[in-house]
Amino acid sequence: MFEFTIGFENHYNGIAPDCTVTNKKWVQDADTLYITHNICNSHWVAVEVNLLKKRVKVYDSIYSAFEENDVKESVKPDMKLISLLLGHLAPKEEKQKMGGCAYNFYLIKGVPHNDQSGDCGVYSLKCIECLALGRCLTSIDDTNVGDIRLKYAAEMMDEVDLSDFLQPTIPKTSPYPRGTSDDAPQGLETDSLDSL
Numbered sequence: 389m390f391e392f393t394i395g396f397e398n399h400y401n402g403i404a405p406d407c408t409v410t411n412k413k414w415v416q417d418a419d420t421l422y423i424t425h426n427i428c429n430s431h432w433v434a435v436e437v438n439l440l441k442k443r444v445k446v447y448d449s450i451y452s453a454f455e456e457n458d459v460k461e462s463v464k465p466d467m468k469l470i471s472l473l474l475g476h477l478a479p480k481e482e483k484q485k486m487g488g489c490a491y492n493f494y495l496i497k498g499v500p501h502n503d504q505s506g507d508c509g510v511y512s513l514k515c516i517e518c519l520a521l522g523r524c525l526t527s528i529d530d531t532n533v534g535d536i537r538l539k540y541a542a543e544m545m546d547e548v549d550l551s552d553f554l555q556p557t558i559p560k561t562s563p564y565p566r567g568t569s570d571d572a573p574q575g576l577e578t579d580s581l582d583s584l
Contacts, residue, residue, distance in 0.1 A: 392476055400477045407547075415439050415478065421470070422516040424509070427454055427462045432508045434515035435463060437470060442491045447525070449502035449511035456495045467491045500528050507533045513540060 398404035402412040412418045421437040425446070431454065434447040444467055446459055454462075471491065502511050507530070514528045514536055528536060 392473060396473055397477060400473060415474065415482070422520060423466065424512045424516065425463055425466065427459060432512040433459065434512040434519070435466070436516075436519055437467070437491070439470075439474065443494065444491045445494045445496050447496045447499045447512070447515045447519075449499055449508055449515070451495070451497060451499070451501070453508075459495055460493045463493070467493075500525055502530065502533070504530050504533065507537075510537045510540065 395404060400414050402410040402414075402417065410418075414421070419438060419440045421439065423435040423437065425433050425435045427433060431450065433449070436445040436447070437443075438445075444463060446463060448454075448459065467490075499515065500511070502508055510533050511528060515525055517523075518525050518527065
């Protein structure tokens, strides 16, 4: 028996995370989820979950990295969790239909292939962006992945409040924490043996 915390309920209801509140409930308002998924701590893929059709599509930019069955096994826990969450939070009339059912799995071939090592995360993000916007996936390849990486980095920096990092800071402790009292400027405390 899995007990869902309020965080799961907030995601289901579209009120989490705080930075992207949509107030759109799963199934009722949003029928597709996009997830970046990591396989064995070594490879990122894009996952599209259709909640109404109970369908999972995995878009893998390096389809030779893992066997299809390994990819399927790696996403199974996520699919089980989503199914349980839907069964737990769906309206009464929808509960039986939504929860506990198995999802159909598809490994999508024909995704732009990533030959360079270390770019699968960028490929998975760009794939999700294209899918969400209804665009074809041909706009990414190894020749432009560096530019896409820089674009994502710039967009993330635009979202971050850098004011805390740009203000000069005054040290609150001695810059000579292990020095002697002779080394330290007057008025600063040190933890030298002389002060013991």
